[in-house]
Amino acid sequence: xxxxxxxxxxxxxxxxxxxxxxxxxxxxxxxxxxxxxxxxxxxxxxxxxxxxxxxxxxxxxxxxxxxxxxxxxxxxxxxxxxxxxxxxxxxxxxxxxxxxxxxxxxxxxxxxx
Amino acid sequence: xxxxxxxxxxxxxxxxxxxxxxxxxxxxxxxxxxxxxxxxxxxxxxxxxxxxxxxxxxxxxxxxxxxxxxxxxxxxxxxxxxxxxxxxxxxxxxxxxxxxxxxxxxxxxxxxxxx
Numbered sequence: 354x355x356x357x358x359x360x361x362x363x364x365x366x367x368x369x370x371x372x373x374x375x376x377x378x379x380x381x382x383x384x385x386x387x388x389x390x391x392x393x394x395x396x397x398x399x400x401x402x403x404x405x406x407x408x409x410x411x412x413x414x415x416x417x418x419x420x421x422x423x424x425x426x427x428x429x430x431x432x433x434x435x436x437x438x439x440x441x442x443x444x445x446x447x448x449x450x451x452x453x454x455x456x457x458x459x460x461x462x463x464x465x466x
Numbered sequence: 467x468x469x470x471x472x473x474x475x476x477x478x479x480x481x482x483x484x485x486x487x488x489x490x491x492x493x494x495x496x497x498x499x500x501x502x503x504x505x506x507x508x509x510x511x512x513x514x515x516x517x518x519x520x521x522x523x524x525x526x527x528x529x530x531x532x533x534x535x536x537x538x539x540x541x542x543x544x545x546x547x548x549x550x551x552x553x554x555x556x557x558x559x560x561x562x563x564x565x566x567x568x569x570x571x572x573x574x575x576x577x578x579x580x581x
Contacts, residue, residue: 395572395574
């Protein structure tokens, strides 16, 4: 079955470390997205990519970086510049012009220790 | 700028009672609107979507929503609540019939079902 796979499910980061969250989809979707979820804040857009080798900043891109070298993959790196990285991170994808909404992965919970 | 407002961060209903979760939106262009459900430590699952066809939209698990342009609303309802409906619900908006630039989400409503 097609879907989006996020890994790992839980991730612990030490202060000053960079960590990378994986997101892979086999839905042949064009666009991919990273959202951050904090309690009571809803979902906030970090980065998104509409085509390979191109991506745009969302509302809260500072302290994060991404790459889109393959259509299927959109990894997110949380850098040491992100001062409050503890959150639940969700990856999503969609196909243009269909109005199908987004398909979401099951998320990665990142905790700073 | 577009925005989504969900009225009530927590809604509590008795099992078997009507569920009503409120969503109002602001958009300068005709919107696509969505309702998603999230269970603890999981991703979001699409309940239903409005994409400019019928204003009354039926979704999964007995949920439906009505698009009211005059009220800029897209409230979610279910006639009879079930214990399994307890979850977080998010209303989301894509402006201009194009979701490629990212959905705008409300802050969510936590639905509590009392036995």
